[in-house]
Amino acid sequence: MTLMEYINKEERGYLLPFMGANGPIMTGKTMEEIYASPELQLETAKYMEKKFSSDFIYALDEGNLFCDALGVTLKKPEYDFSMVMDHPIKNMEDLEKLEIPNPYTNERMKTNLKSLNLISENIDKPLFVSLQGPFTLAVQLAGATELLKATIKNPIFVEKLLEFTGEVVDRYAKAIVEAGVKMISIAEPSTVMLAPKKFPDMVINNLNKIFKDLKCWKCVHICGDTSKIYPYILETPVDAFSFDQIMDMEKIIENFPEDKVVIGNLDPVYLLGRGSVQEVAYKTAELHHKMKKYNNYLMGFGCSCANTAPTENLEAVSKWGRATYEEIRVFLEND
Amino acid sequence: MTKKELFEEIKNNLIEMEEEVVEELCKKSLEMGIPAKETIQEGLIAGMEVVGQLYEEEEYFLPEVLICSDAMNIGIDVLKPYLEGDLSSDKIRAVIGVVEGDTHDIGKNLVKIMLEAGGIEVHDLGRDVALDEFVNKAKEVDAHFIIMSTLMTTTMEGMKIVIEKLKAEGMRDSVKVAIGGGPISQRFATEIGADLYTKDANEAVRKIKEIHEAA
Numbered sequence: 001m002t003l004m005e006y007i008n009k010e011e012r013g014y015l016l017p018f019m020g021a022n023g024p025i026m027t028g029k030t031m032e033e034i035y036a037s038p039e040l041q042l043e044t045a046k047y048m049e050k051k052f053s054s055d056f057i058y059a060l061d062e063g064n065l066f067c068d069a070l071g072v073t074l075k076k077p078e079y080d081f082s083m084v085m086d087h088p089i090k091n092m093e094d095l096e097k098l099e100i101p102n103p104y105t106n107e108r109m110k111t112n113l114k115s116l117n118l119i120s121e122n123i124d125k126p127l128f129v130s131l132q133g134p135f136t137l138a139v140q141l142a143g144a145t146e147l148l149k150a151t152i153k154n155p156i157f158v159e160k161l162l163e164f165t166g167e168v169v170d171r172y173a174k175a176i177v178e179a180g181v182k183m184i185s186i187a188e189p190s191t192v193m194l195a196p197k198k199f200p201d202m203v204i205n206n207l208n209k210i211f212k213d214l215k216c217w218k219c220v221h222i223c224g225d226t227s228k229i230y231p232y233i234l235e236t237p238v239d240a241f242s243f244d245q246i247m248d249m250e251k252i253i254e255n256f257p258e259d260k261v262v263i264g265n266l267d268p269v270y271l272l273g274r275g276s277v278q279e280v281a282y283k284t285a286e287l288h289h290k291m292k293k294y295n296n297y298l299m300g301f302g303c304s305c306a307n308t309a310p311t312e313n314l315e316a317v318s319k320w321g322r323a324t325y326e327e328i329r330v331f332l333e334n335d
Numbered sequence: 336m337t338k339k340e341l342f343e344e345i346k347n348n349l350i351e352m353e354e355e356v357v358e359e360l361c362k363k364s365l366e367m368g369i370p371a372k373e374t375i376q377e378g379l380i381a382g383m384e385v386v387g388q389l390y391e392e393e394e395y396f397l398p399e400v401l402i403c404s405d406a407m408n409i410g411i412d413v414l415k416p417y418l419e420g421d422l423s424s425d426k427i428r429a430v431i432g433v434v435e436g437d438t439h440d441i442g443k444n445l446v447k448i449m450l451e452a453g454g455i456e457v458h459d460l461g462r463d464v465a466l467d468e469f470v471n472k473a474k475e476v477d478a479h480f481i482i483m484s485t486l487m488t489t490t491m492e493g494m495k496i497v498i499e500k501l502k503a504e505g506m507r508d509s510v511k512v513a514i515g516g517g518p519i520s521q522r523f524a525t526e527i528g529a530d531l532y533t534k535d536a537n538e539a540v541r542k543i544k545e546i547h548e549a550a
Binding site: 021077080085144145152189195198224269273306 | 352393396397398399401402405436437438439440441444463486488489491492517518522523
């Protein structure tokens with residue numbers, strides 16, 4: 001079944017939530033505890049599915065998994081995603097010392113594979129995973145300022161670094177698909193710093209390589225205004241593109257290829273994090289109502305859900321994000 | 336070469352990212368007896384102003400701006416020892432940093448570059464900055480502005496806390512607050528009581544100068 005077929009199986013809205021650290025906060029288990037234990041990963045996924053049912057299983061975000069596996073210094077808050085504290089790859093010499101982590105032997109990756117396999121075998125919904133993309137990983141390794149300058153002053157280094165990061169992502173992506181992952185979203189937020197004309201060399205080549213033989217539903221998420229960027233992404237064999245909350249979904253979808261899925265874009269901060277339950281219910285229903293005429297629309301969040309989003313808001317989005325179009329019509333008429 | 340021609344050469348070579356040439360030309364300006372402050376203003380800063388325009392027009396992107404900024408700083412390093420008198424007292428002083436919990440600093444670095452190019456004295460606290468540190472540094476340097484940035488939805492609330500801390504310290508009237516970053520909007524700035532939100536670095540420099548002049 002294709003992603004398009006899946007989201008058109010029933011006469012209702014479909015929902016793909018991008019969760020933050022909401023699971024760990026609600027279950028009281030720290031990020032590291034969950035990452036380290038396949039059983040806890042499954043428990044958390046089951047908890048989230050029960051509490052905020054959606055059309056996908058969203059495993060706890062991989063965050064800086066690749067940097068962790070490559071030995072980059074990270075700051076690891078207990079209930080939030082880790083942060084890269086150092087950018088150790090300054091030149092070709094540093095790069096040559098790095099080895100591409102083997103997903104089946106690297107401890108952190110190996111544990112993740114077990115977790116994903118366990119979740120996919122125990123919860124009967126498509127398992128969704130978000131991975132850091134090759135350009136964004138390169139930025140984490142080399143530092144944004146240095147990498148951007150190197151695009152002009154040392155393009156060979158950038159080319160080699162991107163080859164390396166592309167291979168890291170490619171190997172892991174293939175391994176998690178084998179483990180049971182049904183949909184992968186490559187997150188490339190750092191690419192907004194690039195001139196669009198640099199996209200083919202710095203972003204598209206790697207995405208083409210990764211997506212080419214990847215047997216799952218494939219998505220790309222980039223934050224911010226991506227109106228000049230997403231057409232490049234659509235040149236790759238991608239199934240879907242996920243948009244930030246600042247984008248106008250109706251305008252986007254009118255010009256979007258009908259065979260590719262548009263994902264977005266409930267506001268994770270103002271709506272899910274700070275809105276009232278009534279606002280969440282109304283905005284969720286309203287967005288589905290506006291988009292119901294398009295078969296290639298899948299509701300998602302504009303970015304990761306705020307960690308402090310109230311439980312009631314997430315319950316409301318779960319309810320109205322998956323309601324039938326008839327239920328939505330009646331709700332909006334009576335509101 | 337006349338003084339005017341030299342300034343033009345510095346400006347053009349800065350725009351063309353020719354760091355070594357800029358360095359040589361700044362040395363030459365000293366040999367010609369040109370006051371360092373004049374070379375900075377008419378050559379380096381004038382060059383960065385053009386770079387800012389090119390960035391706004393999307394002729395230049397971040398990589399070009401960053402390298403031009405390096406060229407400017409190389410020139411400033413040559414000229415700095417020859418600056419006469421204390422030039423800082425009449426300058427706008429700003430404290431800048433990425434709020435605690437976030438390490439994405441490219442936006443902050445870009446704003447810093449443009450502020451410095453605009454003649455503003457910038458005290459850079461770096462990234463993942465403890466919220467108290469913004470207030471403490473502002474107090475220490477008698478800052479006119481605190482400028483905060485974040486790229487993450489999860490750390491935005493820290494900006495509001497800094498504003499509350501400024502109020503608690505009785506500094507809110509004397510220190511203006513500017514914020515920016517991916518998830519930040521005018522709506523958020525208004526909600527938390529920030530004085531300024533801008534989408535890009537050039538606009539930040541212009542607005543900061545306007546606010547300072549109006550104060």
